[in-house]
Amino acid sequence: MARALKHHSSVESSLENNVRAILKHVSSAAVNSSGKRWQEDLRYDMVQMIYSSQKTVSDLGGDNDTIILSPETCDKLQNTVISTLRYAGMEDRTNNITATYEKTFQWALQREQSDMQKWDNLPYCLENSSQMYWITGKAGSGKSTLMKFPPGDASSVQVMDARIITPSRWEAVTILGAHRQMQTWSEADLKSSLLLAVRSLTQAGIYVSFFIDGLDEFSGRPKELISLVCELLEIDVRVKVFVASRPWVDLQDAFQSQPSLKLEDLTYKDVKDYDTGRFAGYAAFSNLRRCNLAFANQLVGNIVSKASGVCLWVKLVIDSLLAGISYGDRIEDLQRRLDFLPSDLETLYDRMLKDWILSIMCMQLK
Structure with missing residues (x-):
């Protein structure tokens, strides 16, 4: 009981300090700013406070830190989040991948398995229990072209119409309407958000497939990328990951037991x-x-x-x-x-x- 009262007092004190800071900001901003600029500044500073605070709704004794968003608000927030993930040249790699030449790579999606086949059946891995598939080969052997092929050949795409958002910082941004002031993503934020999103999708019964091209071309240490792939696979059996890379030693060690094909041997x-x-x-x-x-x-x-x-x-x-x-x-x-x-x-x-x-x-x- 004493601990609860002490915690409540601490929260009350924190709220009072925040209110004082807001009132001080309003009084000074209203004098020094013209028009509605001070309102935008206030919104931004409030979001900054919530970003820097470690308190969440659960700290106040609640058992649920989620809010339900209207479809319009959800769409607006979704577009805002997507815009923060965009960067110059984002589509260049995909757009520069040459389209498959007439009838080439069709063998990769054939379901019939022959005894002489030199690769693990890709359609089987797409449709059944195998969670990972590794496409490897020399530079220029067509890995990127083949990686672009299965998603483009898919007959249907499942889309989740989710309206519940759990992270408290999204709640803050939504409530305050300060979409434009969202902070730049850190690597840790990106990773945790990705894992959270995948976990939420699989819990809703959605199958999630990743097609990751050029795993050997990303900056950073290969072991960190391998670790991320493994974390994705550990979330749920509904997660599938298809990667393409040159046969680097670290990647061979990590993926050699997985279903795979060596492209230059098959083209x-x-x-x-x-x-x-x-x-x-x-x-x-x-x-x-x-x-x-x-x-x-x-x-x-x-x-x-x-x-x-x-x-x-x-x-x-x-x-x-x-x-x-x-x-x-x-x-x-x-x-x-x-x-x-x-x-x-x-x-x-x-x-x-x-x-x-x-x-x-x-x-x-x-």
Whole structure:
């Protein structure tokens, strides 16, 4: 009883101090500010107080620190929260991912499982009890393109129409109407809010799937990212996580027991179809092919073999060969050009950059 009275007295004192601070602010702001500016300042300062306070409704003896929001308020708050998560260039990565070439990657979503199949069945993992799937492969092997493929192929999307918000700081922002003054998200805030949101969704019976591309490209230590993935998976069996990355040692150690596929081992047919299709759509190559069918077919086969499943390498090399055709190269010239190009993607980029710099220097000398 004594502890309760002491706690009540402490809360009362805190409230009194806050009221005094508010009245002092109002009296000074009303004198020094014009129009409604002082009201905005007051709102902001009140939100700041609530942000910095460790007290919640539960501290006052209540057993529920939630409030029910109207649909209009919820929509407004939702848009405000989303706007704080946006940043410049947010959509660049997704928009820059090349769309799948005609009928490529269809094998990944085939439900029939053959004994010779070299990968764990992706549709089965999407639809059944497996919580995680790891897509790994070399740089440029098409991981991002494949990661964009399953969400775009989904036949339906479940949307939760939630109207209850529990964190007390959202209550403060909503009650005061100070949406524009929300603080910048810290990493800890982002993580705790993500885990809370996922937990709330799964408790409502919603299945949540994450498609995380380029796990090896994020800043920070790999073990922290792996830990976050594991925390998501531990929330509920309704959570599924699909990640794509190069086969870094830390990631291999963490995910090697999970269902997976190694992309460059599985894209031979896709690369061949892309190779054949690009050349077939170029009239000048068709003319060369009619004159030397065997050599032309051999060239296409050599490209596929040298690519080692790296789709981006194939695109860059075919662009180079088609440019050669436009300059009058023969099939033999194209083969020599192919032999000259390095099979490693990074070395190929380096060679192309040097050639580009050299061409600019030559143009300047003319």
